[in-house]
Amino acid sequence: MRLKKNGLKNTLIVLITCFASISYGQNLMNNNWFFGYNAGLNFNTSPAPAVSIGGWASVAQEASSAISDSATGSLLFYTNSDTIYDASHSPMPNGMNLLGGGHSSHQGVIIVPDPGNPDRYYVFSVGQGDYENAIFNPNPPPAPANWMPPYGGLAYHVVDMTLNGGMGDLTSKDNILYLADSLTMFESRVTAAIHGNGQDYWIIVRRDDGTGTWNFYSYLLNASGVQPPVKSAASQTGEGFGSMKVSPDGSRIAITGGLLPPNTGPFDPLYFEVFCFNNQNGKATYLNKFVGGPLLNIAISFSPNSKLLYFAPAGTALHQIELATNTIVQISNSSLSEMQLGIDGRIYVNASSSSLALIDQPNVVGTGCNYLTNAIPLTSGATYTGMCNIINAYEVSVQITADYTSLVADPCDSLTVSFLDGTTGPADQWAWTILNGVGDTVDTSNLQNPIVVFDSAGTYSVQLVSYFDCLTDTMVKPIFVGTGTKQTTNNFTVCTGDSIQLPDGSFVSDSGTYYDTLTAASSCDSVIITNLIVNTVYSITVDTMICDGSSIYLSGAYQNTAGTYYDTFVSSGNCDSVVI
Known part of the structure; x- marks a missing residue:
C-alpha cells in the first residue's frame, strides 16, 4: 500500500463553536468568598476589584468554600468543612460536626x-487523615472526631435552601463515597468542573489505587445524584500537596506538589503537572510536568482564557507558563501561598496575612499581566495558607467530533480511495490508521485528506483521530475495497437468419465481437463484451435417377415414383441443412 503525496490539498477548516459559554461576570454563584481567619471578599464592585468584607463566623486555615445566589449574587452559605454556616453566619441546624x-x-x-434541583447543593469534603499530617509533624495532635482517619476519604452532604425559613439546612450528611485504607490513601484536595453538557458536574479527586500510583477519580453529579467514579491518568509523580485546578474552559487540570520517587526527604524538589481533561467523559490524560522547589508548592491558577498557568515554586517567585509553548516567565519575587481566579477575570493572591495581591490582567503574556502587591487590604480577619475553593471551570469548552467520508479517487480504479475529513469543531491535527482484516496496520497518515492506494481488494478498518489542543475524538469505519470497474464476456452462437439483442437494446445477426459500456452511479464504467458466431444453414439440391421397379430412401421412406423430396440434417454447427 502506498500513500499518494500529490492528492487533495491539506486544508484547515476552523469552525469555532462555543456551546453555552458562561462568562465570569455572569456567574454570580462565586460572588462571595470565605477563607482564612474570618476573612472574605465580595465581587459586587465589578468592574473594580473585589473588596474585603467581614462578619464571617468561622475560621478556615485552608479548607473553605462559599456559594451565592446565581441570579442576585447574595450569599447563601459557606463552610470550613466542619460546619456549614447560613447567610446570617449561624450554623445550619444539622450542619455541625x-x-x-x-x-x-x-x-x-x-x-x-x-x-436536578435549583434549591439544593452538594458539599463535598475530602479528608487527609492522620497519615499526611504526620509527614510534617511526626507527633501530630489527635485528629478531631469528625475527621476520616487515618488515611482520609471523600464524603458529601446535601443542603436544601427551602428549609429553615429559606436559610437552608441539611437533608443528608456524612455520606461516604470512599474511605481510604493503608494502601489507598487520599490527597487533601477536591475540585469540580461543569460537564460538557452544560448542566451536570464532575467532582474530581486523586487517590492512590493501592499500587503507589496516584490516579484521578471523577464522580459525575447529575439529576440522579452522585454516580460511580471514572478512573484515569496515572500521575508521573507521587502524592502531592496543595492546589488542583481545572482550567475555565474545562480542557486541562493542573496539580501541584508531586514528588518523583524515590523520596529521600521533605526537601526533595516538587513538581507541577498538567493534564488534559475531557469534560464529556471525565477522563484526564497526562500532558506535561514542570519542576518546582521543595515544600509548599501549593499555589496555582489558570488565566481566564485558559492559555496561561501561574504558579510559585516553594511559595516564592510567581511564574507564568504559556501552555501552548511551555514558555516560563518569572513575574515577581514575592512569596505567596495560594491563588484563586475571581468572577471578574482577575487572580487574587494570598501573599500576606493582612492583604491580598492581585494579577490584574492575567490573560496578558509576561510581566504585562500586572502583578500588584497589597492590592486588597483585609478590613476584617486574616489569611492563612488557603483560599476559597470554588468552581472555576464553568465554561463548556469547544468540542470536536471526528468523522470522514471515503470516495473512489479514480472511478475506474477501485483500489485508489480518497478520504475526506468531516470532523466538526476546530480540529488542527489528524491521525489516520488503516488496518486489514486481521487487525494489522497497513498504512498511516497525518494529512487531513489523504489518498490511499490499496495493494489488494478486501475489507479494511479505517480509524481517524482528530485533535485540537487537549481535545481528541476517534471515528472508526469499515471500507470495502475492490468493487470498481467490471468486465463481463458473453459468447453466443446462432444460425443464419437468427439474431441476438445486445445490452444497449440493439439486435445483431452477423458474426463478430461487440462492446457495450454501462456507466454506474459511481461513474465507474462496466464493459460487457459479446462474441457472436453465426453458423451457416445449408440447402443442397440433388438430382437422382432410378430404374423402373427400383426404389430409393428419401424423406423417411423408400420412394419409387418420380417427384421432389425434402430431407433435413443437423450440421456440425447445430444448424439445420436441407437436401432437396
Whole structure:
C-alpha cells in the first residue's frame, strides 16, 4: 500500500463553536468568598476589584468554600468543612460536626449546585487523615472526631435552601463515597468542573489505587445524584500537596506538589503537572510536568482564557507558563501561598496575612499581566495558607467530533480511495490508521485528506483521530475495497437468419465481437463484451435417377415414383441443412 503525496490539498477548516459559554461576570454563584481567619471578599464592585468584607463566623486555615445566589449574587452559605454556616453566619441546624478532613485540608471542601434541583447543593469534603499530617509533624495532635482517619476519604452532604425559613439546612450528611485504607490513601484536595453538557458536574479527586500510583477519580453529579467514579491518568509523580485546578474552559487540570520517587526527604524538589481533561467523559490524560522547589508548592491558577498557568515554586517567585509553548516567565519575587481566579477575570493572591495581591490582567503574556502587591487590604480577619475553593471551570469548552467520508479517487480504479475529513469543531491535527482484516496496520497518515492506494481488494478498518489542543475524538469505519470497474464476456452462437439483442437494446445477426459500456452511479464504467458466431444453414439440391421397379430412401421412406423430396440434417454447427 502506498500513500499518494500529490492528492487533495491539506486544508484547515476552523469552525469555532462555543456551546453555552458562561462568562465570569455572569456567574454570580462565586460572588462571595470565605477563607482564612474570618476573612472574605465580595465581587459586587465589578468592574473594580473585589473588596474585603467581614462578619464571617468561622475560621478556615485552608479548607473553605462559599456559594451565592446565581441570579442576585447574595450569599447563601459557606463552610470550613466542619460546619456549614447560613447567610446570617449561624450554623445550619444539622450542619455541625460534619464528617470531613478538617480545616487543614488545603483544598478540602467545595460546594456544587444540584443539576436536578435549583434549591439544593452538594458539599463535598475530602479528608487527609492522620497519615499526611504526620509527614510534617511526626507527633501530630489527635485528629478531631469528625475527621476520616487515618488515611482520609471523600464524603458529601446535601443542603436544601427551602428549609429553615429559606436559610437552608441539611437533608443528608456524612455520606461516604470512599474511605481510604493503608494502601489507598487520599490527597487533601477536591475540585469540580461543569460537564460538557452544560448542566451536570464532575467532582474530581486523586487517590492512590493501592499500587503507589496516584490516579484521578471523577464522580459525575447529575439529576440522579452522585454516580460511580471514572478512573484515569496515572500521575508521573507521587502524592502531592496543595492546589488542583481545572482550567475555565474545562480542557486541562493542573496539580501541584508531586514528588518523583524515590523520596529521600521533605526537601526533595516538587513538581507541577498538567493534564488534559475531557469534560464529556471525565477522563484526564497526562500532558506535561514542570519542576518546582521543595515544600509548599501549593499555589496555582489558570488565566481566564485558559492559555496561561501561574504558579510559585516553594511559595516564592510567581511564574507564568504559556501552555501552548511551555514558555516560563518569572513575574515577581514575592512569596505567596495560594491563588484563586475571581468572577471578574482577575487572580487574587494570598501573599500576606493582612492583604491580598492581585494579577490584574492575567490573560496578558509576561510581566504585562500586572502583578500588584497589597492590592486588597483585609478590613476584617486574616489569611492563612488557603483560599476559597470554588468552581472555576464553568465554561463548556469547544468540542470536536471526528468523522470522514471515503470516495473512489479514480472511478475506474477501485483500489485508489480518497478520504475526506468531516470532523466538526476546530480540529488542527489528524491521525489516520488503516488496518486489514486481521487487525494489522497497513498504512498511516497525518494529512487531513489523504489518498490511499490499496495493494489488494478486501475489507479494511479505517480509524481517524482528530485533535485540537487537549481535545481528541476517534471515528472508526469499515471500507470495502475492490468493487470498481467490471468486465463481463458473453459468447453466443446462432444460425443464419437468427439474431441476438445486445445490452444497449440493439439486435445483431452477423458474426463478430461487440462492446457495450454501462456507466454506474459511481461513474465507474462496466464493459460487457459479446462474441457472436453465426453458423451457416445449408440447402443442397440433388438430382437422382432410378430404374423402373427400383426404389430409393428419401424423406423417411423408400420412394419409387418420380417427384421432389425434402430431407433435413443437423450440421456440425447445430444448424439445420436441407437436401432437396
